[in-house]
Amino acid sequence: MRHPPRSVLLAVAGAAALLGSVVVPVVTAQGATPACTVDYSVTSQWATGFQGAVRITNNQAALSSWTLTFDLAGGQKVTQGWNAKWSQSGTTVTAANESWNGSLGTGASVSAGFLASWAGSNAVPATFKLNGTTCNADSEPPPPPTSPPPSQGGGTAPALHVLGNKLVDASGRNRRLLGVNRSGGEFMCVQGRGIFDGPVDDAAIKAIADWKANAIRIPVNEECWLGLSNVETEYAGSNYISAVKDLVARVEAHGMTPIVDLHWTYGQYTGNSAGCSDVHATCQKPMPDAQYTPSFWSSVASTFKNDQAVAFDLFNEPYPDRATSTTAQAWQCWRDGGTCPGIGYAVAGMQDLVDAIRSTGAKNVILVGGLAYSNDLSQWLTYKPTDPTGNLVAAYHVYNFNTCASESCWNSTIAPVAAQVPLVAGEIGENTCSHGFVDRAMKWFDDHDLSYLGWTWNTWDCSSGPSLISDYDGTPTAYGTGLRDHLRALNP
Incomplete structure (x- = not known):
């Protein structure tokens, strides 16, 4: 989702060519x-x-x-x-x-x-x-974690894997991911204003759980995670990673599935539908960059590979179709990366990113969004990346203003994908300060036993974008009321 207008971005120096990140606990x-x-x-x-x-x-x-x-x-x-x-x-x-x-x-x-x-x-x-x-006397290597942190409010999040076209826990029980997005980690750091937008302490996470959500999608910024030089040290590298890890732990402690989502990335794009002209990770780019994104996912995967309760969302909203001349070129760029028509930087394809994650030994579930800002899954199955663990999930975004925003389109293009692999609608919403459209969308996804998460758990003006709450205590906007009441009705 594109964000409402934020503060003017900092003008900062270019980044060094990062090769990796090591944290020694x-x-x-x-x-x-x-x-x-x-x-x-x-x-x-x-x-x-x-x-x-x-x-x-x-x-x-x-x-x-x-x-x-x-x-x-x-x-x-x-x-x-x-x-x-x-x-x-x-x-x-x-x-x-x-x-x-x-x-x-x-x-x-x-x-x-x-x-x-x-x-x-x-x-x-x-x-x-x-x-x-x-120092560190009597220290010994940490044992591999076997479960998320102890619950502070309703249990721990289960380890997940793909079984057929379902997400299941270790006992084989189906787990639909129903929840919200918690925006902030993708933009605050690169703007020099902090790490998260609003509180993410235990009380704030409990307020989400009180809506009967069982999943939270956490958008992040690759330059902040990797600690590139254009980001203030206070909000970058180990400080940023620690903050994300702490949030993931709190989400799991309340029994909810954390989805780490790569939202903003490096690479200059000024073509059709460009969100910004900045080379840095200050807006949504059409595709991930080959320079930094594989290193980002290697680092994230190494951080969470012993905790399969954490899911990975490869790239928020790809839109190479806005840059390339043909649909075939767009899907080839999406899967294979490299030099893509209309995109001036070297692209990391979805296969590159799956490979980067699996090379660490991580078996975590991976969400992969399609074209048109993840609203087009029409050829997702044809171009599906190869995953040796079989733990890929199709990610889909839908708003009332999207091209594919009707039951007829969902029946013709989404249902066939969901029949073969798990499908998570990582973002659903509408820009009307009401919930008529999301009510329809949730009904369709419920009827097909699919997952969905509302955009977004932030206190922005719902008339400038789909904001679920007016206060971090969980007070819903007129739009957010629809999701809150529906989740509570599903799990009274």
Whole structure:
């Protein structure tokens, strides 16, 4: 869905060519509390350098000053840093507190970052010392998660997989995804205004669950996730990833399925129906870019591959059909990527992104939207990407103003797809501040045992776009009342 007008975007410098992102978590042995812990992460990396970050937690007596040391054994050289006084002698790196952040109480944490060069390898430091004391002592590799976090409000979300044309849980029970979109993570960060638009704490997520939703789609931004240099550090890289992970955990804790959706991406497009002329991820582009999107999905898949309760939505609303000359060209671009007519950047096709996810070992369910902003699934089955796990889902978006927005079109183009694979209408809505159209759409999807999620759980003016709520406590707009009452009627 295109968004209502937002703040003027920041004019920022171009991004470095990111190759990957590494986050090294610290998990201590059961019952052991180390004197200090250090989380080390590579938030972005390019051909000759990388950006790193450390988060230090003091578990011993309060400190009035601190010095962290570790060795970069891969030939890396620190060139500059922030939130600490950085220096390097040989392989040993030292980060000493600034005058304003030297106090580190018991249980308190402090974060600092740096830029460094590398060549040959970018090995992760093995040992960290805080004021001479070894941190992360008695640590051991984390066991693979076997379930989402304990419930805080109604259970945990089930692991999902595809069985025929249904989404099912581990016991084979059908799971229709019925819920809402929670917009914000795709635009706030790149606009320098935060990470989410409005609260995403436990109370805010419980308000969604109280509508009897069982799924939340979470739009995200690839440049913010990857920590590219055009995004403020505060809202990028490890900070952004942590915020998304925390939201996913809260969604699961309330028994709802989180769908991580790649919404805004890199790549300059000024052709037909362009949302912006900016090369950066500040609007919906016609297709994902080959430069960054495979790395984004590799990182996301690595982050969540041990939690099959999380579903992945490859790309919000493809529209290569607006750029290419023929429908065949559009569908070939959609599946295979590469050089696509009318699109000036190298495109990552849906097959490229499925391959990027599966190469990590992730078996999570993947949603794949069709052409025309995911409103056209007419040749989805013909061009369906290959998935070795068999866990692909057709994603469909429908609004009252779309071309395919009638029962006759759904019967002729959507029902045949839904007969062969699971189908999720990741966005349904209308721009009328009423719910007559979504009522019709929900009835059709109910009759065909399909999934749908309303756009969007944000407090925007429903006359400028389909906004479900007027308050984050769950107070619905006139439009949102239709979805809320319908979900509650399905699950009283």
